[in-house]
Amino acid sequence: MDIVIKLSQFLLSLSLLIILHELGHFIPAKLFKTRVEKFYLFFDVKYSLLKKKIGETEYGIGWLPLGGYVKISGMIDESMDKEQMALPPQPWEFRSKPAWQRLIIMLGGVTVNFILAFIIYIGMAFAYGDTYIANADLKDGVFVENPAMLKAGFKTGDKLVSIDGKKVENYDNSLNMNIIMAKQVLIERNGQQQTVNIPNDFVDQLSKQEKGLLVSIRVPFAIGKVDDASPNQNLKVKDLILSLNGEKVKYFDEAKTILSNNKGKSIPAVVLRDLKETPITVKVSDKGTLGVVAGGLDMKSLEKLGYYKISTKNYSFIESIPVGLEKGKDQLVGYGKQLKMIFNPETKAYKQVGGFAAIFNIFPNSWSWETFWSITALLSIMLGVMNLLPIPALDGGHVMFLLYEIISGRKPSDKFLENAQMVGFVLLIALLLFANGNDIYKAIVK
Structure with a gap:
């Protein structure tokens, strides 16, 4: 059941991001009267799971969940439709539109990604507020x-x-x-x-x-569970250890040190049980443990015991806007720093680049809308930034060539764009293999 919940969150988040990203291309294309031949969630290699043609556009769902796409007439893209490009340009084609219109169409996807992320952060600030110490x-x-x-x-x-x-x-x-x-x-x-x-x-x-x-x-040393084989059956769940061998214990890490120094011994202890201090004797194993699982105290319990003051700040809708924008900005800057680390060989961060398995694993086994939206917002920023990289075959590659055209007044030839698209496609496949290969390697090694 856990895997079903995890997979459901992964597919829902991925589908939402892909559809909205492609809508970012689709809508301005339509506004500029550019024909869109296909709008697909996932890739339809050889065949589609579902498809329906409405007007001039075929809408569908492919079987390969590695992304999605819109096929715009007269555009050199991953479809590499050379036959169409060999024909004379038509008024409804992408290549016939002014450079500024083509630039807006190409920037539409990443623009939607960034806007979506900021909207989610604003919504989360309004719905959940901030909880912190x-x-x-x-x-x-x-x-x-x-x-x-x-x-x-x-x-x-x-x-x-x-x-x-x-x-x-x-x-x-x-x-x-x-x-x-x-x-x-x-x-x-x-x-x-x-x-x-x-x-x-x-x-x-x-x-x-x-x-x-x-x-x-x-955190304090609270008893979450007593093992059946533990010699300390006199300990009870929810007991709070206050002292060991005459030394006061406020935190679990302090208890670990005392237990490590008294391996194999029976020592006096004091626990808080039902709000009363109760003296007992505990047996420390040769490994410096008591045969129990620590835990069982949530943040409210820690606050009630006087350890911490948990602060919650709620925001009105108007207040949520600057808060959400600031969180989105922080995440955007943070992801930029991560990319910088990945491209710096000294950090060796490239070893941690992950593919679809890595993305899948960040979703929890239990359903939490707060966590789901938080991850989706982060993935939206990641998708936007990655698509802006100046690699042919990505939106950023198209943008790079369009900016060159606008600045220089010279449009790169279709042959050059076709070759660049092929080089970019090879680079993307290499990156995809590297990222997902990292996932496989980690799974095997660990």
Whole structure:
């Protein structure tokens, strides 16, 4: 059932993005009286799952879910329709339209992608608001366990002051990504500020570790489950460990250190059970564990226990507009930084380029509209940016040649455009194979 939910979100998001992107080309083409021969969701290699011709346009759904397309008459595109291009230009064809009209048609898809992303972020701000913990309330710093983070110089208890010079105001979902993209992080440790330099190959180092947050809030040692084979059956679910071997325990990471120092011993402990402090004795295994699963406390419980103050900010529709625009801008800039890292060999970030499996895996196993829209907005930005790359066969390649035509007053020959389209197509296939090959390699190795 989990896989069905995951697949449903993936296909719904992908279909929405493809249809709207192609509409971005379709609508201005129609406005400029340019004939659109086909409008397809997914590719119809050899045959279509569904198709229906309405007027001069055939609408359909292909069987290969690698994208979609609109076939515009008189345009050198992936169809490579040389027979049509060999005929005299017709008034309804793309090649007969003024350069400025062709430019608008080609920019329509990415324009829709960016507009869609900003609309989603505005809608999410209005519908869900913002939930966060003020950074000032993380008085005991953050929890750091990732080996790559420890190697870079971070420690549990560090307070994050700023990332690349930008002050850290809140602990929220964007914090970990901001650290990944950063060059420097200013922290406070034991009352002293110091700078941690993020290594160039940080992304590559992270890829070699188990997935997880780089930093997280420090949480208490609450019992989520007691294993059947645990020697500590006197522990109960929802117990909160307050001390071990006479040492006070506020956070789980503190308990881990104490347990590691008392391997194989029976030690006194105090737990909070039903709001009462209860003394017990616990047996520590040779591995420094209690035979329990920690967890079971949600954010509301942590707030009730006095650990954190959870802030929620709701916005009116008018207030949601600048908030959504700012979030969209941050995501756009962030993705631009990611691309810069990918094209920088020193970062080795190219190893983490993923294909359709990588996109599929970012969707959760349970349905959440908030998560769905958040991922869809991010994918819309990614689709827009990728299509703007100046590679022939992508929208950005067509735009590049059109800008050349507008500036120079000279139109590239059809033969040149055909050759460029073929080169671009080969490049795209190579990128597709590389990205999806990365997915296969990771699946095999892991």
